[in-house]
Amino acid sequence: MTSARVGFVSLGCPKALVDSERIITQLRAEGYEIAPDYEGADLVVVNTCGFIDDAVQESLDAIGEALQENGKVIVTGCLGAKASGSGNNLIKELHPSVLAVTGPHATAEVMQAVHHHLPRPHDPFTDLVPEQGIRLTPRHYAYLKISEGCNHRCSFCIIPSMRGDLVSRPIGEVMREAESLVKSGVRELLVISQDTSAYGVDLQYRTDFVAGRPVRTRMTELCKELGQLGVWVRLHYVYPYPHVDDVIPLMAEGKILPYLDVPFQHAHPAVLKRMKRPASGERNLERIQSWRSIAPEITIRSTFIVGFPGETEAEFESLLEFLGQAELDRVGCFAYSPVAGATANDLPNPVPEAVRLERQERLMQTQAAISQRRLRRWVGKRVRVLVDDIDQSQGILIGRTMADAPEIDGIVRIAPDPNSRHPVPARIGDWATVDIVDSDDHDCDAIFIRETSV
Numbered sequence: 001m002t003s004a005r006v007g008f009v010s011l012g013c014p015k016a017l018v019d020s021e022r023i024i025t026q027l028r029a030e031g032y033e034i035a036p037d038y039e040g041a042d043l044v045v046v047n048t049c050g051f052i053d054d055a056v057q058e059s060l061d062a063i064g065e066a067l068q069e070n071g072k073v074i075v076t077g078c079l080g081a082k083a084s085g086s087g088n089n090l091i092k093e094l095h096p097s098v099l100a101v102t103g104p105h106a107t108a109e110v111m112q113a114v115h116h117h118l119p120r121p122h123d124p125f126t127d128l129v130p131e132q133g134i135r136l137t138p139r140h141y142a143y144l145k146i147s148e149g150c151n152h153r154c155s156f157c158i159i160p161s162m163r164g165d166l167v168s169r170p171i172g173e174v175m176r177e178a179e180s181l182v183k184s185g186v187r188e189l190l191v192i193s194q195d196t197s198a199y200g201v202d203l204q205y206r207t208d209f210v211a212g213r214p215v216r217t218r219m220t221e222l223c224k225e226l227g228q229l230g231v232w233v234r235l236h237y238v239y240p241y242p243h244v245d246d247v248i249p250l251m252a253e254g255k256i257l258p259y260l261d262v263p264f265q266h267a268h269p270a271v272l273k274r275m276k277r278p279a280s281g282e283r284n285l286e287r288i289q290s291w292r293s294i295a296p297e298i299t300i301r302s303t304f305i306v307g308f309p310g311e312t313e314a315e316f317e318s319l320l321e322f323l324g325q326a327e328l329d330r331v332g333c334f335a336y337s338p339v340a341g342a343t344a345n346d347l348p349n350p351v352p353e354a355v356r357l358e359r360q361e362r363l364m365q366t367q368a369a370i371s372q373r374r375l376r377r378w379v380g381k382r383v384r385v386l387v388d389d390i391d392q393s394q395g396i397l398i399g400r401t402m403a404d405a406p407e408i409d410g411i412v413r414i415a416p417d418p419n420s421r422h423p424v425p426a427r428i429g430d431w432a433t434v435d436i437v438d439s440d441d442h443d444c445d446a447i448f449i450r451e452t453s454v
């Protein structure tokens with residue numbers, strides 16, 4: 001019997017990617033095949049994103065294309081939870097021929113729809129999956145999703161209305177997944193959620209069991225446990241609450257990577273208040289300084305929104321001043337763009353688009369010099385990198401130091417040692433020791449020294 005084949009289109013952020021991995025894992029566990037193209041598929045699942053208007057359009061286009069090319073389409077993800085102007089489901093209104101629509105993190109509902117429209121293959125044991133499931137990232141790094149949803153209500157964001165309040169996964173379950181990923185060859189775990197510092201709040205930090213030991217479901221304990229796995233552990237989406245200070249010593253001890261992705265979004269208290277940002281009252285500059293005094297190597301990445309409704313020139317300038325003092329390593333900046341359904345749209349004094357774009361440009365210019373300076377501190381150092389790719393045409397490896405998250409930060413271009421006649425022996429996913437010899441705005445250049453086993 002030929003098995004049933006499902007096509008899969010995965011759009012959106014790393015959290016959506018994890019949803020896709022779960023659905024694909026379940027499909028494979030039940031004996032479905034994943035088709036590489038529309039023609040070869042009996043049905044197509046489209047995992048959508050609904051965060052900003054561009055992402056909505058991309059998702060709607062993908063659904064339209066899947067309908068045209070294949071005809072049998074199930075839609076899941078953030079956009080699936082979105083209502084149209086008339087209060088109906090947006091997707092069903094725009095694409096009435098889709099077979100089913102679900103919101104995000106809805107593996108069970110998606111599977112139910114798949115079972116209904118493409119009955120499950122007769123023998124599920126012909127296609128068993130590896131223990132760690134199917135991942136869409138390369139074999140050597142993986143996203144570890146520790147919770148879903150968010151208890152905050154930032155005025156520019158509609159994620160809570162789509163994904164609901166915070167639901168943390170018990171620490172035992174997260175650690176089982178982490179251990180199984182490491183066993184399968186993963187060398188870097190990227191911890192993700194909407195708000196990593198809030199991990200466990202909804203469970204009142206309930207005690208769960210990790211390898212038979214009682215451990216509380218809380219960020220500090222999670223970092224301690226992950227720090228024992230012997231792989232790189234990188235924290236994303238951490239808000240600057242006081243208890244974050246507790247994980248900095250683990251970074252100083254080399255247990256987890258000295259890296260924090262902290263989406264500050266702004267620095268002026270009045271703007272943060274209008275944004276309804278978590279931890280908006282914290283003294284962020286002092287906090288950053290104290291983190292650096294404990295873990296001097298720490299890399300801090302952040303994102304900012306400029307031109308938020310009501311942002312005055314003085315408020316914007318105070319943000320530039322903050323950047324000058326905070327000396328962050330990596331910064332992303334968005335010019336504010338209204339998201340349908342966000343409460344910020346009702347705020348007075350919207351900033352004209354030309355001013356928003358001009359402020360974005362000014363911020364990026366200010367930050368470019370800072371990032372460049374921060375990156376130069378790596379030049380002259382001998383460091384360990386993780387090899388992500390091999391550029392055959394140039395004869396170099398592409399790697400990352402502990403300061404760079406995949407996809408969003410910089411890379412290290414690694415050339416062979418000019419004094420050695422041996423080709424660089426490393427493969428994708430290997431550790432390597434390199435000497436950093438130069439840096440530009442985002443990336444570093446290095447000379448390969450040796451392969452490193454751990």
Ligand code: SF4
Pocket residue numbers: 150151152153154157158159160194195278
């Ligand atoms: S913290 Fe704010 S921006 Fe982040 S998901 Fe929650 S509401 Fe949205």
